Amino acid sequence: MEQKLATQYEARANILKAMGHPTRLFIIEEINRAERCVNELTEMVGADVSTVSKHLSVLKNAGLVIDEKRGTSIYYRLCCPCVLDFISCIETVLKTNAEKQMDIVQCCGIPVAPRTRADSNK
Amino acid sequence: MEQKLATQYEARANILKAMGHPTRLFIIEEINRAERCVNELTEMVGADVSTVSKHLSVLKNAGLVIDEKRGTSIYYRLCCPCVLDFISCIETVLKTNAEKQMDIVQCCGIPVAPRTRADSNK
DNA sequence: TGGCTTTTTGGCTATATTGCCAAATATATA
DNA sequence: TATATATTTGGCAATATAGCCAAAAAGCCA
Numbered sequence: 001m002e003q004k005l006a007t008q009y010e011a012r013a014n015i016l017k018a019m020g021h022p023t024r025l026f027i028i029e030e031i032n033r034a035e036r037c038v039n040e041l042t043e044m045v046g047a048d049v050s051t052v053s054k055h056l057s058v059l060k061n062a063g064l065v066i067d068e069k070r071g072t073s074i075y076y077r078l079c080c081p082c083v084l085d086f087i088s089c090i091e092t093v094l095k096t097n098a099e100k101q102m103d104i105v106q107c108c109g110i111p112v113a114p115r116t117r118a119d120s121n122k
Numbered sequence: 123m124e125q126k127l128a129t130q131y132e133a134r135a136n137i138l139k140a141m142g143h144p145t146r147l148f149i150i151e152e153i154n155r156a157e158r159c160v161n162e163l164t165e166m167v168g169a170d171v172s173t174v175s176k177h178l179s180v181l182k183n184a185g186l187v188i189d190e191k192r193g194t195s196i197y198y199r200l201c202c203p204c205v206l207d208f209i210s211c212i213e214t215v216l217k218t219n220a221e222k223q224m225d226i227v228q229c230c231g232i233p234v235a236p237r238t239r240a241d242s243n244k
Numbered sequence: 245t246g247g248c249t250t251t252t253t254g255g256c257t258a259t260a261t262t263g264c265c266a267a268a269t270a271t272a273t274a
Numbered sequence: 275t276a277t278a279t280a281t282t283t284g285g286c287a288a289t290a291t292a293g294c295c296a297a298a299a300a301g302c303c304a
Contacts, residue, residue: 009144012212017142022131063219082211089204090134097185173263
């Protein structure tokens with residue numbers, strides 16, 4: 001992998017990593033529904049304000065959200081709503097794997113880890 | 123956030139987190155181009171075999187890839203190619219932010235961190 | 245100014261991730 | 275059976291992430 005390519009992969013991965021946390025995923029969906037300030041999000045998420053603030057800063061650093069001060073609060077909104085389209089594909093992945101799991105159970109009963117050589121010593 | 127919702131966000135975030143690493147992103151693209159075994163990927167990535175193997179295991183655990191043994195090797199391929207569609211949106215995010223950065227420079231010169239109260243003591 | 249409210253930052257601990265090496269495992273082949 | 279090849283696992287050290295509390299910032303209003 002050449003350096004230039006590696007940098008590109010890093011930039012892309014950084015955005016996915018920023019999205020890869022349940023609270024941040026919740027925030028992304030929520031601020032798409034309507035602009036929200038830290039306070040509101042904190043109440044919805046049910047964590048410390050500082051925790052939510054840091055999650056927002058991760059999202060902002062990744063360029064996923066835009067913040068705008070209005071009145072006494074800072075409102076966050078989604079930069080590129082196309083990221084919401086990821087979800088249907090993610091659900092496909094989850095569903096596909098749920099089905100795979102079902103198949104294993106149907107064919108072979110409760111799936112069990114295969115015996116390894118080490119097991120023979122037990 | 124109720125428990126049931128939280129579980130769903132965790133499941134989704136887990137998939138994004140699995141994708142959120144440069145090497146794994148590379149692997150995802152590469153095995154879409156053509157099935158690859160660990161050996162081949164190791165050479166392309168330029169890391170230890172065990173490192174690549176663990177990355178593949180993260181992807182497999184997230185249900186993103188399917189492995190199939192054929193001959194002496196194990197070939198990996200993409201489970202749900204729709205994940206590749208994420209990239210164009212990710213590029214939009216990157217481009218949007220590059221432009222934002224340009225605007226700041228054009229308007230206001232080289233952007234500088236604003237002075238904080240703490241700076242006054244220096 | 246002094247006291248609110250809203251948000252961010254610093255600092256800390258706990259936990260998770262990454263990447264390497266060495267070793268184990270699995271399988272094919274001489 | 276012994277050896278070689280392909281892959282995974284265990285263990286370790288370095289680094290990163292998450293979440294809380296306390297405190298700092300920043301701005302509003304009496």
